[in-house]
Amino acid sequence: MGSGAPLLLDSHPHPAPSFTEYSALAWFKELIQLTLLSGSGVYLIYICLTTWKRAFLFVSLRGASYCFELPSMPSHLLKCKTVFRKMRRIAFLACTYYLDYLYYKGFLYIHTFQSQEGAHAFRHTTSHILAQAVKRLFPDTKLAIGPAIDDGFYYDFDREVPFTTEDLETIEKEMKKIVKEDLKIEQFTLPREEAIALMKEKEEPYKVELIEDLPEDAVISFYKQGEFTDLCAGPHLLSTKSVKAFKLTSLAGAYWRGSEKNKMLTRIYGTSFTKKADLDEYLAKIEEAKKRDHRKLGKELGLFTILEEGPGFPIFLPKGMILKNTLIDYWREVHTRAGYVEISTPIMLNKQLWETSGHWAHYKENM
Numbered sequence: 001m002g003s004g005a006p007l008l009l010d011s012h013p014h015p016a017p018s019f020t021e022y023s024a025l026a027w028f029k030e031l032i033q034l035t036l037l038s039g040s041g042v043y044l045i046y047i048c049l050t051t052w053k054r055a056f057l058f059v060s061l062r063g064a065s066y067c068f069e070l071p072s073m074p075s076h077l078l079k080c081k082t083v084f085r086k087m088r089r090i091a092f093l094a095c096t097y098y099l100d101y102l103y104y105k106g107f108l109y110i111h112t113f114q115s116q117e118g119a120h121a122f123r124h125t126t127s128h129i130l131a132q133a134v135k136r137l138f139p140d141t142k143l144a145i146g147p148a149i150d151d152g153f154y155y156d157f158d159r160e161v162p163f164t165t166e167d168l169e170t171i172e173k174e175m176k177k178i179v180k181e182d183l184k185i186e187q188f189t190l191p192r193e194e195a196i197a198l199m200k201e202k203e204e205p206y207k208v209e210l211i212e213d214l215p216e217d218a219v220i221s222f223y224k225q226g227e228f229t230d231l232c233a234g235p236h237l238l239s240t241k242s243v244k245a246f247k248l249t250s251l252a253g254a255y256w257r258g259s260e261k262n263k264m265l266t267r268i269y270g271t272s273f274t275k276k277a278d279l280d281e282y283l284a285k286i287e288e289a290k291k292r293d294h295r296k297l298g299k300e301l302g303l304f305t306i307l308e309e310g311p312g313f314p315i316f317l318p319k320g321m322i323l324k325n326t327l328i329d330y331w332r333e334v335h336t337r338a339g340y341v342e343i344s345t346p347i348m349l350n351k352q353l354w355e356t357s358g359h360w361a362h363y364k365e366n367m
Contacts, residue, residue, distance in 0.1 A: 048291060051170065106116060113273075120148045122243065123149075123271070124148040126153055127155050127181065128146065128230055129268075130146065130155050130158040130248070132226070133155060133174035134171060137170060137171060137174055143207060144157065146230075152270050154268060157268065158256075175246065180241075184237050185238055187221060188224065190222065196211050210231060246270060248325070251267065251269070252266075253267065261346065303317060304316045
């Protein structure tokens with residue numbers, strides 16, 4: 001954003017009806033949050049100069065157009081005619097001035113990929129591209145949920161034959177095709193009954209269950225890209241084109257809604273970035289971390305083993321017990337010398353404690 005005071009812009013209807021700054025907010029928030037995530041968006045904005053002292057900012061987005069008059073251009077620009085020949089630069093400046101105004105008024109928050117919200121929207125879009133690729137390749141697969149997470153995204157699928165690591169490469173190739181297709185991503189809402197009917201028509205029972213569990217007054221939102229439609233609150237990018245650096249990283253099992261009483265689904269994890277160099281750097285760090293993974297080192301050194309029946313509970317082997325007891329003896333010596341006394345707590349505890357500690361939200365599938 002500009003460093004100076006925001007330039008207040010008078011708005012004019014184009015062509016009608018009257019225009020308000022709140023409707024401007026709706027369009028510009030979408031423009032910034034979604035389009036500028038990929039570094040694009042300037043081409044959606046252009047300037048029509050009627051005189052050297054008056055200019056109009058036009059915004060065209062998804063078939064709707066708005067016009068704002070720039071009542072006074074900065075004096076240093078008025079003295080330099082060559083600047084006006086650079087239409088892209090003028091468009092950028094005009095957009096900056098108006099966004100400064102919205103930002104100053106507290107109507108607008110700027111999100112880039114470096115912000116949590118911006119990265120979330122980018123990666124959430126990638127999860128939809130993943131789901132679309134899976135439906136193209138394996139049409140009978142049922143969709144569950146596919147959120148963005150801290151370092152990437154995942155999507156849970158229900159398929160008769162579980163996915164394999166070999167399938168991930170095939171899915172990635174299809175995802176790249178979807179990116180190249182530059183599919184426009186459009187949001188729409190439906191009344192509850194129509195939303196349920198749509199998901200039943202598409203034979204998506206997990207989506208039907210999610211809709212039925214929403215509050216009666218909930219806004220039921222969908223996002224569509226090409227032939228693919230998903231139940232989703234968003235936000236997303238405007239197109240699949242921007243998601244060019246991504247990688248499907250692993251497979252895992254996950255109970256539907258985190259309950260062992262429900263069916264076990266297949267979860268595909270992945271990550272995405274705006275630049276391939278950033279993706280390569282991230283993947284290199286992950287590989288280095290794997291070399292130092294305590295689960296790997298514990299097995300190689302003969303200290304402990306971990307079984308599927310208890311992913312979070314190491315079973316200490318003889319060498320591991322020697323090391324563990326040595327550490328406990330030292331810990332007890334230090335704490336006794338400092339005046340501490342010991343207590344013992346149960347290993348099995350109510351779920352509420354783990355919800356409070358945060359363990360349940362992160363590890364409930366393995367608890």
